[in-house]
Amino acid sequence: xxxxxxxxxxxxxxxxxxxxxxxxxxxxxxxxxxxxxxxxxxxxxxxxxxxxxxxxxxxxxxxxxxxxxxxxxxxxxxxxxxxxxxxxxxxxxxxxxxxxxxxxxxxxxxxxxxxxxxxxxxxxxxxxxxxxxxxxxxxxxxxxxxxxxxxxxxxxxxxxxxxxxxxxxxxxxxxxxxxxxxxxxxxxxxxxxxxxxxxxxxxxxxxxxxxxxxxxxxxxxxxxxxxxxxxxxxxxxxxxxxxxxxxxxxxxxxxxxxxxxxxxxxxxxxxxxxxxxxxxxxxxxxxxxxxxxxxxxxxxxxxxxxxxxxxxxxxxxxxxxxxxxxxxxxxxxxxxxxxxxxxxxxxxxxxxxxxxxxxxxxxxxxxxxxxxxxxxxxxxxxxxxxxxxxxxxxxxxxxxxxx
Numbered sequence: 001x002x003x004x005x006x007x008x009x010x011x012x013x014x015x016x017x018x019x020x021x022x023x024x025x026x027x028x029x030x031x032x033x034x035x036x037x038x039x040x041x042x043x044x045x046x047x048x049x050x051x052x053x054x055x056x057x058x059x060x061x062x063x064x065x066x067x068x069x070x071x072x073x074x075x076x077x078x079x080x081x082x083x084x085x086x087x088x089x090x091x092x093x094x095x096x097x098x099x100x101x102x103x104x105x106x107x108x109x110x111x112x113x114x115x116x117x118x119x120x121x122x123x124x125x126x127x128x129x130x131x132x133x134x135x136x137x138x139x140x141x142x143x144x145x146x147x148x149x150x151x152x153x154x155x156x157x158x159x160x161x162x163x164x165x166x167x168x169x170x171x172x173x174x175x176x177x178x179x180x181x182x183x184x185x186x187x188x189x190x191x192x193x194x195x196x197x198x199x200x201x202x203x204x205x206x207x208x209x210x211x212x213x214x215x216x217x218x219x220x221x222x223x224x225x226x227x228x229x230x231x232x233x234x235x236x237x238x239x240x241x242x243x244x245x246x247x248x249x250x251x252x253x254x255x256x257x258x259x260x261x262x263x264x265x266x267x268x269x270x271x272x273x274x275x276x277x278x279x280x281x282x283x284x285x286x287x288x289x290x291x292x293x294x295x296x297x298x299x300x301x302x303x304x305x306x307x308x309x310x311x312x313x314x315x316x317x318x319x320x321x322x323x324x325x326x327x328x329x330x331x332x333x334x335x336x337x338x339x340x341x342x343x344x345x346x347x348x349x350x351x352x353x354x355x356x357x358x359x360x361x362x363x364x365x366x367x368x369x370x371x372x373x374x375x376x377x378x379x380x381x382x383x384x385x386x387x388x389x390x391x392x393x394x395x396x397x398x399x400x401x402x403x
Contacts, residue, residue: 244288
C-alpha cells in the first residue's frame with residue numbers, strides 16, 4: 001500500500017516538473033520570425049530576402065502600368081502635283097499704287113508761314129484739292145526778306161558809285177592799282193549779296209511745279225518752318241505706277257512695253273491694264289528680286305495713291321518638274337537644319353508616324369505654296385497640328401478634302 005502510494009506520488013511529481021524542463025531547452029529559430037534570440041546571420045539573410053521580394057513585386061507592378069504613347073489627332077492632305085492641279089498656277093505680286101509723279105514740296109529758306117492756301121482764301125489746302133502749274137501754294141512772311149533786299153541793294157549802289165570814283169582817280173594816278181582792285185572786289189561782293197537776297201525773297205513763295213492734286217499737308221498756317229521741311233505733297237494722278245519685285249526665274253519674261261493685268265482689290269477687284277516702263281538690271285541684295293515699274297492711265301481719277309494692287313504672272317511652265325502644292329498651314333520651322341529660315345513639313349507614312357521633311361519652297365498660289373524639293377505627289381502632309389509634332393511621333397491622321 002505504501003509502495004503504491006509512493007509510486008503514485010513520484011509520477012505526479014514528474015508530471016508537474018515536465019513543463020519547467022521544456023521551457024529551459026532552446027527552441028530552434030524560424031525564418032522570418034521576430035524571435036529576439038535568433039542568430040544574427042539568419043536575421044541578415046531574412047532582411048535581404050524581404051527586400052528582393054518587394055523589389056520584384058514593385059517592378060512587376062510598373063511593367064503592368066506602362067501605357068502606349070498617346071497619338072496626336074492631325075489633319076492630312078495629299079500633296080498635289082502642280083502639273084495636274086486644277087488651279088491655274090500663277091504668281092501674284094502685291095504692290096502699292098502711287099502717282100506717276102509725286103513731289104514733296106519745301107522751302108529753300110526758313111520763315112513763318114503766312115499763306116497755306118489759295119490767295120484770298122482763309123482755309124488751308126485740303127487733301128484732294130487740284131492745283132494748276134505756277135499757282136502759289138504757300139508763302140512765308142515777306143517783311144524780313146524785303147528788308148534784306150533793300151539793305152543789299154543800298155550796299156550794292158554805294159559800292160558801284162565808289163567803284164566809278166576809283167576808276168576816274170586811277171586814270172589821273174590819284175589812287176593806286178591796289179585801291180582800285182579793292183573797290184572792284186567790294187562792288188562784286190555787294191552785287192552777289194543783292195542777288196542772294198532777291199533769290200531768298202523769290203524762294204519764300206512756293207509755286208506748283210505742275211498740274212496736280214494735294215495728297216498731304218504736313219504743315220499749317222502760322223508755323224515756323226526750317227529749310228527743307230516738307231509743307232505740301234503734290235502728285236500727278238493722271239497716270240499711276242506700280243513698283244514690283246520679280247524673282248530671277250521670271251524676270252526674263254518681263255520686258256519694257258509688255259502689258260499685264262493689274263487688279264485693285266479696293267475697287268471690287270477691278271482689273272486695269274498696265275504697261276511695263278522700267279525693268280531693273282540688278283537684283284536687290286539678299287532678295288533675288290528685280291525692280292519692275294508698271295504704269296497705267298487714270299483718266300477718271302478712280303485710282304488713288306496708296307491703294308493695294310496685285311499683278312499676276314502665269315508661270316506654270318517655269319516651276320521645276322515634280323513640284324507640288326501644299327497648304328501654307330503645313331509649313332513649320334525645321335528642327336533638323338541649323339539655319340532659322342529652313343522650313344519643313346510633317347509627312348504621315350504607312351507606319352502611322354509623322355516624319356519631318358525639310359522642303360524647298362517657291363511662290364504662293366492663292367492659299368497654297370509651291371514645294372519644289374522634299375515632297376512628291378501623294379505624300380500625306382499634316383496641315384493641322386503640325387506645330388505639336390516631333391519626328392517619329394505616332395498620329396491619328398484624319399484626311400481633309402483635296403486642294
